[in-house]
Amino acid sequence: MRVKRYVVNALPEAVSMIRSELGKDAVILNTKEIRVGGFMGMFSKKKMEVIAAIESNQANTPAQPQRKASPQANEALEQILHTVQRTASAVMEPPIVTPAEKQTGRVEQEQSIIDEIRDLRQYMVKLSKQQGDHTALSEQLYELKEHLLEQEVEMQWVERLIQAIIDKQTEQKSEFTKEQIWQLAAEQLEDWLRPYGGIGISSAVRVVHFVGPTGVGKTTTIAKLAAEQTIKQGRKVGFITSDTYRIAAVDQLRTYANILNVPLEVVFSPMDLPRAFKQLEERELIYMDTAGRNFRSELHVSEVNSLLHTSEDSETVLVLSLTGKTKDMAAVADHFSKYGVRKVLFTKLDETSVYGAIFNLIMNFEMYPTYLASGQTVPDDIDRFQIETYIQHLLGSSSR
Template structure:
């Protein structure tokens, strides 16, 4: 018996090779899936190992004449009785020539394989007889068209399993290449981080703890490392003991430069209307009361309130309580048509604070609805109120929806309820939002302060580990 092993992409690809090398009487003994190549056991290509065999006499007889000489009469077996009748000689086995139908089936299969080979130039034969891909459906269709005339014996369950197995397409190859590239990038980045000085790694850990987005962390560290390299090129020696202080000083200076351009002007004497918008529960009403008390008690301005927050229970009563304490008039509106009436009632006031209903402003429909209540003009401002206790992904979505309407001022609340304040940096750099005030408690009017880049960076970085 002659046995041969083939390693191919799919089982049907081995059929033409088996026929040409072993003959039409060949039988597939075993098939199994293996992996070839790769690196350290990874990224190996999936292949199919096919074991085929043929009787030696059958392989030779397939090319010989149809008339074969009868074999010599067999001798009596050892130990047989002398008077036993000799066994009759077996009749010579004459292999049948392939029928025209079987030949046409294999010709169709080989023709299809040639077409696929031309379309996929990358598929080349290797030392282990890797063959160009052939459609399993075509091979299976050819087999079912003439099952009695297919000269290669293939188990039906094996062929059906191979038909169900999808071929490796170009999209799969591109996906594997992308995954490999991402893995290499991650490994390279990890090695770079491990090679960084301890001070740089401590800075990265601090910014990650403050929930600063990774892209801004990488950009900051690149600038810090660039300044350190430039200092070394100019002959400035940095002692190991001063390494952490130097890194923190560079980061502080760079961050202040980033945030200083986002410092917004505070409430000026020219401002006549300030709108407050934002999600539910972020503290819009309390922030209005704090700023109104500041403008009334410190700046001596006449202030008025307008509220459209009629969705939340007791929201109007909460603002009316603040209005009574500050001796400030309050107007309630239920629709955009009543806004003009409310402003006319408060036309004698120097500064009007307008409270809006908190909604799910991840929905752009609600954003456009509240935007219809806002007054546009050079003497009006709109503050987007966000809580620092919220998730940055939600804050970014809300900020992006309001940014479409030109709202670029933000007031942050609940700073005292979280240790992380990296969202202020993220929103400023990502959406261009200008921080105006930062609130850190419930006391009116004390627990609110204008945003200052220097004080914010001090809070963001804190003290270095060596201090």
């Protein structure tokens, strides 16, 4: 540990010297008022003695270029320093008290002031480190970080992305331009997402179950996919719905079924499923709509999961709306992933400008995105998930 003593007129002066000579990670160990100069004890001047230290392996570390602190940050720091100086003076020049006061309150008063100085000192160190972390990034990297956080990409992934770009800058011994940084970000995101792209809904299964919270657009999405299969692919499609909780849900799907000339079966319990499959045995592909529930509750997830067991080749697709809260979507995905649900379809792309939840769900729960849906037009407002298109949504115009 490297320890150094400073004699200054005021504490703020010492702080500036300490940060300049020892670095931003230095800590103040002790402060006290002393008298210097004079003749035979007279005419001496009051000074402040400050003892500071830093770990040896951190000493003489070159300071990185820093962004100029904001006026508000400077003002806050000056207020803290002023408070430290005032409280330190109170310790060194305590008020005159009676012997009784000395017996009862003097020690407690001094200890309280010392504790306050210690707390303020720790806060100053924390503030200094936070400011250093903030200003260590270049303007271009900081802008990218802020953009991704606004897109609600989780901090762990933002930090990993920023560090990956910094590592490449260090490797090439040059600072990248804004265009280069955003291009590198796009390439890194694509590299992370590549294992989860291009999966889609399997063409080998006969039954596809659609699950998800209420109001995410499952019924309309099923109609879009059915129209694609019947009109464009010429396949024989059938519908099953278990969404008997909402009065209009069955009628809505029946309307689509009539337009597409697709048979519809309604089931009220798992016991009704064999009958429904028997009625649709000539259909090549069956889409099953399930009731929307509060799937943040694992109980509701297990209830709907009981409807998904069939002897047919099948898979389940989780439908989520991009207008939902990121934390709620994560909770739903977490519950369904416990039952092996790995495919997800996102709706209402046109109703939001925040797309980070897609990335979070893919990376945190190893979900495979199948489609992105937007609007109410059947069958046009739905597209297969494309990594490049999604990254353009996520990074915005700055990535172009």
